[in-house]
Amino acid sequence: MxxxxxxxxxxxxxxxxxxxxxxxxxxxxxxxxxxxxxxxxxxxxxxxxxxxxxxxxxxxxxxxxxxxxxxxxxxxxxxxxxxxxxxxxxxxxxxxxxxxxxxxxxxxxxxxxxxxxxxxxxxxxxxxxxxxxxxxxxxxxxxxxxxxxxxxxxxxxxxxxxxxxxxxxxxxxxxxxxxxxxxxxxxxxxxxxxxxxxxxxxxxxxxxxxxxxxxxxxxxxxxxxxxxxxxxxxxxxxxxxxxxxxxxxxxxxxxxxxxxxxxxxxxxxxxxxxxxxxxxxxxxxxxxxxxxxxxxxxxxxxxxxxxxxxxxxxxxxxxxxxxxxxxxxxxxxxxxxxxxxxxxxxxxxxxxxxxxxxxxxxxxxLCPSNWSNSSHVAAAHQLLDMIPDGATVATTNRLAPQLTDRDTVTLLGTQLNLLRRNSWIIADTQGPPFPGTAAQLNQWLVMAQQQDGFRVVAEDDGILLLERTA
Structure with a gap:
């Protein structure tokens, strides 16, 4: 050769x-x-x-x-x-x-x-x-x-x-x-x-x-x-x-x-x-x-x-x-x-x-720490697995690419007037907020529960999973 x-x-x-x-x-x-x-x-x-x-x-x-x-x-x-x-x-x-x-x-x-x-x-x-x-x-x-x-x-x-x-x-x-x-x-x-x-x-x-x-x-x-x-x-x-x-x-x-x-x-x-x-x-x-x-x-x-x-x-x-x-x-x-x-x-x-x-x-x-997943990631995957394939989901920025290959995904906070199109919400309240701020993210989650018929079905390590009930 x-x-x-x-x-x-x-x-x-x-x-x-x-x-x-x-x-x-x-x-x-x-x-x-x-x-x-x-x-x-x-x-x-x-x-x-x-x-x-x-x-x-x-x-x-x-x-x-x-x-x-x-x-x-x-x-x-x-x-x-x-x-x-x-x-x-x-x-x-x-x-x-x-x-x-x-x-x-x-x-x-x-x-x-x-x-x-x-x-x-x-x-x-x-x-x-x-x-x-x-x-x-x-x-x-x-x-x-x-x-x-x-x-x-x-x-x-x-x-x-x-x-x-x-x-x-x-x-x-x-x-x-x-x-x-x-x-x-x-x-x-x-x-x-x-x-x-x-x-x-x-x-x-x-x-x-x-x-x-x-x-x-x-x-x-x-x-x-x-x-x-x-x-x-x-x-x-x-x-x-x-x-x-x-x-x-x-x-x-x-x-x-x-x-x-x-x-x-x-x-x-x-x-x-x-x-x-x-x-x-x-x-x-x-x-x-x-x-x-x-x-x-x-x-x-x-x-x-x-x-x-x-x-x-x-x-x-x-x-x-x-x-x-x-x-x-x-x-x-x-x-x-x-x-x-x-x-x-x-x-x-x-x-x-x-x-x-x-x-x-x-x-x-080359850093060994990059080859292990945190408990936060493990908790996120447990909640993500609860969302069925083909669902319509509003989520935070870091979680979105974990779902886009199987669900219809929108970014939580960018399309609040269209939130009723979604059946699920999953939000990482500990991750970097995008768009908006952490306070705005919490406000959006409260609005989803009070105005749009969502309820929290699971929560782990700052990650919330909500499902529409109305």
Whole structure:
């Protein structure tokens, strides 16, 4: 067996085991949430039964395609029929993240040699953006990570048709990813394939515009509800988005970008580039991060600025590819000095990644305490088992993904006017309250008993199970 050929797959297998263990243990320990694992579980479950991706956690009758345009998740439907569980989504995400190691490592091996490839593959696998995403439920961006790894690798190797082919499916991942596709097209054009590059860029821009202004509003009559979230002061996008509305939104974007300097944003940029020893800046491939960073930094929502959650996952394969390309450009300059600089850069990348690793969720799988369940989790499972399959349940955020694969689940507190649709309520009063506060959660539970005909049928360790009697 050819050992160099096996190496990328070995790295991918190690990464997969780590990501999958993290996701499955989080689910087993009830550290996942209805927002977002439960939402995607409901959507994929609907796809698996040939239905529209309606997600009761978002609201009764709410189609997830009217929230974000992510039809790519329908590809998981056949697997869900075989393994109908939220666990399947976590394992699938782990596989998508891990498979991105393969094209990056293969390219690095061909261009730089075995040990540089091992270091770069390991640095991607242990990167903070992937770790944060793997430690926070399931998200459609897992597909984007894989597509970008293949597309950026193809760009770096000047396989320009392949780069375009891998970039176009990004349009099915999320409505903003068409902008990244457009940058892929621009880079293709600068490498000599102008017609192909222009076509890819136009497809990316037109695709995002179509999704935001037509396809999402077709499903959601409120239009694209994230426009104001991404561009402060912008109007909601709809099929009626006219010239005046477009002008206003562009003005709002310019106003937002003018205030970009911010310690959190700067920290994100440093965190992105430091694991590449800033060598990624030598490569034009680094331009692929601009669309994602632009909309995140332009918003007035601080949760988009930093290094948490899933928002930076798609940046990790780009940074790794730009790192490889930057090292190649150094090597092409020839001489012993460029070789020494490359080795120093690889050592810095490995050191920075190793320094950041202990603070990341993926490192937690090595802690023995993460492999045992608390008495609180055991009590929750006892009460969850009392809810019959096919029931309609209102629950708290942490308990939701424990039920979405078998019941119709809504989030307690978000749809009080629709509480009469539910037959059961199960609430963890000790868990982090979402939405609202602990006091509001207790108020909702009292209201359910006094006004909506629920009674407590079981209680254990701060977890209440209520059933409708009227």
């Amino acid at each position: 050819n050992r160099p050929a096996v190496l990328p797959w070995l790295l991918a297998a190690i990464c997969f085991a780590d990501y999958a263990a993290l996701g499955l243990r989080d689910q087993a320990r009830m550290l996942t949430s209805g927002f977002d694992l439960g939402i995607f579980d409901q959507a994929v479950r609907a796809y698996a039964h040939g239905q529209a991706p309606v997600t009761p956690l978002k609201g009764f009758g709410v189609n997830l395609l009217g929230d974000h345009f992510s039809p790519i998740t329908a590809l998981l439907a056949p697997f869900y029929r075989i393994w109908p569980s939220a666990d399947m989504l976590l394992v699938a995400q782990a596989a998508l993240f891990a498979l991105a190691v393969v094209p990056l490592t293969r390219w690095a091996m061909r261009a730089l040699g075995t040990w540089p490839a091992v270091i770069i593959g390991a640095c991607y696998g242990a990167s903070w953006g992937i770790a944060s995403a793997a430690g926070f439920d399931f998200h459609e961006v897992a597909f984007g990570v894989l597509f970008l790894a293949f597309s950026a690798t193809a760009l770096g190797e000047r396989r320009l048709t392949a780069a375009a082919v891998w970039a176009l499916p990004l349009l099915l991942v999320k409505e903003d990813m068409g902008l990244t596709t457009a940058v892929v097209g621009i880079l293709i054009a600068t490498r000599g394939r102008r017609v192909l590059g222009l076509a890819t860029a136009v497809a990316g821009l037109a695709g995002s515009l179509l999704e935001i202004t037509v396809l999402i509003p077709m499903v959601n009559h409120h239009g694209y509800t994230y426009m104001n979230n991404v561009i402060p002061g912008a109007s909601s996008a709809s099929s009626a988005w006219g010239v005046g509305g477009l002008h206003a939104d562009v003005h709002a974007l310019v106003h937002a970008v003018a205030g970009l300097p911010n310690p959190v944003k700067i920290d994100t940029l440093v965190m992105l580039l430091a694991p590449t020893a800033f060598v990624a800046l030598r490569s034009p491939l680094i331009w692929l991060v601009v669309p994602t960073l632009a909309w995140r930094f332009a918003t007035d929502n601080p949760s988009y600025w930093g290094t948490g959650y899933q928002y930076s996952a798609v940046l990790m394969p780009i940074a790794a590819a730009a790192f490889i390309d930057g090292l190649i450009r150094w090597r092409r300059s020839g001489g012993r000095k460029s070789l020494i600089r490359s080795r120093i850069a690889l050592a810095v990348a490995l050191a920075v990644t190793a320094f950041l690793l202990p603070s990341r969720p993926t490192f937690g799988v």
